[in-house]
Ligand SMILES: Nc1ncnc2c1ncn2[C@@H]1O[C@H](COP(=O)(O)OP(=O)(O)O)[C@@H](O)[C@H]1O
């Protein structure tokens with residue numbers, strides 16, 4: 001790694017036990033600022049659980065998490081998002097009954113602080129429309145601005161999700177299998193999008209598509225049975241006998 | 254999964270994005286007001302007031318269920334407790350109607366804050382159970398407490414002069430005061446659902462983890478909508494006790510909690526007009542079928558089952574889908 005880099009997100013000794021079952025075991029992970037870092041591993045390795053721990057959707061059994069030099073282990077999930085560390089979900093997470101524009105606006109509304117003002121008209125949210133339209137167009141959904149999110153195809157839902165996340169202007173994104181279940185055309189489009197949005201940002205992503213991982217990521221951490229198996233760039237990791245074993249052993253495609 | 258899969262849908266004209274209340278809804282609200290102004294000249298004012306109170310009650314419930322996505326099985330607690338306190342305030346303390354109603358409403362708000370802050374920690378059916386459990390406690394309190402008058406309730410509640418100036422004994426006169434309260438309440442609820450707060454609320458209803466990941470403290474929004482819903486339910490209950498000169502156990506009984514669920518689902522949850530229509534149907538039925546005694550409950554049950562089986566989205570829900578307009 002080049003000199004002058006610093007850790008954006010750091011986990012040490014991260015452990016999660018579910019009633020005796022250890023899903024994440026003593027994981028140390030450092031994501032350098034400004035890089036795209038991939039977290040890979042067979043199904044059930046504990047990748048999603050790691051994401052849940054890092055963003056405090058789950059409380060770690062042990063371990064500490066530091067984000068941008070600050071200990072966030074005791075913060076709530078919402079407060080972590082407010083610090084600029086924003087996650088996506090393995091299954092698509094859009095607000096089905098809201099329009100595409102409204103989905104993105106929900107994120108932009110955060111700039112007002114809290115929206116507890118139930119006596120005001122939502123008309124005042126129109127101030128965000130122009131910018132929201134920009135985000136929607138940037139992911140290629142310009143023609144669907146006033147469609148309900150529920151009407152979108154799977155690939156477009158995932159694109160909308162990214163637009164919504166971007167509207168928060170996060171410093172760091174955690175993407176959980178952003179391309180799972182997508183057709184090749186969508187995969188290429190979202191790959192390019194991730195590459196583009198990584199400018200000036202830090203990204204940690206879980207992805208099964210290894211060619212995507214090879215193309216995008218600066219660094220890769222391999223997880224198996226809750227533990228870190230290997231770490232390094234693509235060439236190092238893909239040649240590691242443990243990694244090959246774990247993938248074949250778990251019957252991974 | 255491909256991007257071209259949805260081209261047929263993309264070709265359909267997109268719903269136009271409107272700013273503020275859509276035109277057809279403005280028309281509906283104006284027509285509704287006109288109908289409600291004429292109503293007491295066509296039916297008994299007391300009956301008309303009953304419809305109004307239940308319409309507001311159902312709208313308050315719909316705010317929580319249809320927009321907050323939270324199913325409460327204990328809304329009678331707020332409706333009934335407000336009705337008792339309002340009746341007590343008017344009868345024992347001699348408060349004027351507006352102050353008595355305000356006192357009852359405030360009681361419901363506080364009760365909503367207490368029960369809500371405990372209930373929102375639970376999800377789904379557990380949330381419903383917690384609200385029901387607390388409502389049962391409120392019921393037993395009403396049964397045992399001194400001021401509620403036990404089985405008798407609080408009877409012969411006076412309607413004092415409005416603001417200490419305007420006599421309200423006449424039902425037709427009082428009707429217009431009740432209309433102002435309930436219509437105002439329903440408009441206010443509409444505003445809540447169409448506010449920045451309402452937008453966040455809908456996002457929580459649609460996908461709670463996602464709303465959290467965008468940085469929203471979802472429990473605070475849930476608590477707030479719970480308190481707002483309890484408050485408007487209280488406003489409806491308090492007003493009703495002034496209409497009937499009576500507060501009784503019926504208003505805090507669990508069947509009242511069930512009735513408001515029925516009204517809302519029958520009319521169409523999550524719609525603007527649904528709860529109003531649902532309330533009007535149920536109240537009318539109870540009124541005109543009263544001579545059938547206990548059979549009313551059976552008929553009500555049947556209509557509910559048929560209604561829900563035939564149109565799951567409720568009457569207005571179906572209409573709204575057919576007309577492709579939010580009603
Ligand atoms: N809430 C939970 N309760 C119990 N076990 C869980 C829970 N969440 C995940 N697990 C288990 O932890 C392991 C890791 O799961 P997960 O993190 O989803 O894996 P991955 O995302 O790598 O496929 C799996 O064996 C899964 O069954």
Ligand SMILES: [Mg+2]
Nearest residue numbers: 047048049090
């Ligand atoms: Mg996973």
